[in-house]
Amino acid sequence: MTPNKKIKYIEKIYPELLKNLESCRLCPRNCQANRIKNEKGYCGQNKDLKIYNSFLHFGEEPPISGKRGSGTIFFSGCGLRCVYCQNYQFSQLDNGRVTEEAELVKIMLNLEKKGAQNLNLVTPTHFLPQILKALKTALEKGLKLPIVYNSSGYEKKGIVEKIAPTIDSWLLDFKYLNSKTAEKHSNSPRYPNLIKKIVSYLYNHENGQNRPNRGQIPPIIIRHLILPNHIQESIAILNWINKNSPKIPISMMSQYQPYFKAKHYQPIKRPLNQKEYNQIKQLIEELNLNGWLQEFITQKEMAGVYFKEDKTGLPD
Numbered sequence: 001m002t003p004n005k006k007i008k009y010i011e012k013i014y015p016e017l018l019k020n021l022e023s024c025r026l027c028p029r030n031c032q033a034n035r036i037k038n039e040k041g042y043c044g045q046n047k048d049l050k051i052y053n054s055f056l057h058f059g060e061e062p063p064i065s066g067k068r069g070s071g072t073i074f075f076s077g078c079g080l081r082c083v084y085c086q087n088y089q090f091s092q093l094d095n096g097r098v099t100e101e102a103e104l105v106k107i108m109l110n111l112e113k114k115g116a117q118n119l120n121l122v123t124p125t126h127f128l129p130q131i132l133k134a135l136k137t138a139l140e141k142g143l144k145l146p147i148v149y150n151s152s153g154y155e156k157k158g159i160v161e162k163i164a165p166t167i168d169s170w171l172l173d174f175k176y177l178n179s180k181t182a183e184k185h186s187n188s189p190r191y192p193n194l195i196k197k198i199v200s201y202l203y204n205h206e207n208g209q210n211r212p213n214r215g216q217i218p219p220i221i222i223r224h225l226i227l228p229n230h231i232q233e234s235i236a237i238l239n240w241i242n243k244n245s246p247k248i249p250i251s252m253m254s255q256y257q258p259y260f261k262a263k264h265y266q267p268i269k270r271p272l273n274q275k276e277y278n279q280i281k282q283l284i285e286e287l288n289l290n291g292w293l294q295e296f297i298t299q300k301e302m303a304g305v306y307f308k309e310d311k312t313g314l315p316d
């Protein structure tokens, strides 16, 4: 969608999205918090947009970071709240700064000025009305960057359908395929059904079957954080993707560390081991999947090794 069309489209959907702040149903928790009256929802957020950080990120997947970095904005709060969250300081401990719309517009435009390849919105779901309003203003002021929606995958299909025309690339976690694991670690037994619906919808309706041309961002990338002692679940997820959405590039992350409440959960109390990593590596090779596998010993940067020849090239 061109910037002008995006502006018009946001004008159309904004009032309905905004209504959620009175009785919030933006994410699958449907907790109906009256955020306008300053009630906090399960995501920990009221009406005030809160940002933890924003910067040019060089550690995302190669087509997202490109050569000049991804203009990444980390929002505080989260509707999923995994016990092992790797970003718990701002997703659950609520670190961050209340940010007015005008400031968010400035952040977006500054990231573009600094040379960002795209605008990478990290965990934006619970702030969608505020973010889209700021995005509309930024577009009116000349923002041209592609928009990346970087999400835990805990999304409602109706909301995804609604905002899809404003999004250029979906960077989605696929965390669980087993509802018991999803319940135990993220208090959401529905997660597997929800993510399957979202991936299938995007794959079939949002250009997800197209491999990008050189320099383009893929319309969808699926990320999966491999959990220790849960290799069978990772294997099931890879097989599901291979069967149902084989053209989507996959980003396999091996960087898991037992952060936050993970120390209370015996099976996920440790990092991944070499044997588990090798099992996943072998399956990826067998299935001949597209994407990236994070190196085994790399804790700081998501600088994956491409496991099939990267024909897309890095965006200039």
Ligand code: SF4
Binding pocket: 024, 025, 026, 027, 028, 029, 030, 031, 032, 033, 040, 041, 042, 043, 044, 045, 078, 079, 125, 126
């Ligand atoms: S976005 Fe937050 S307030 Fe809204 S339904 Fe989800 S958890 Fe509740």
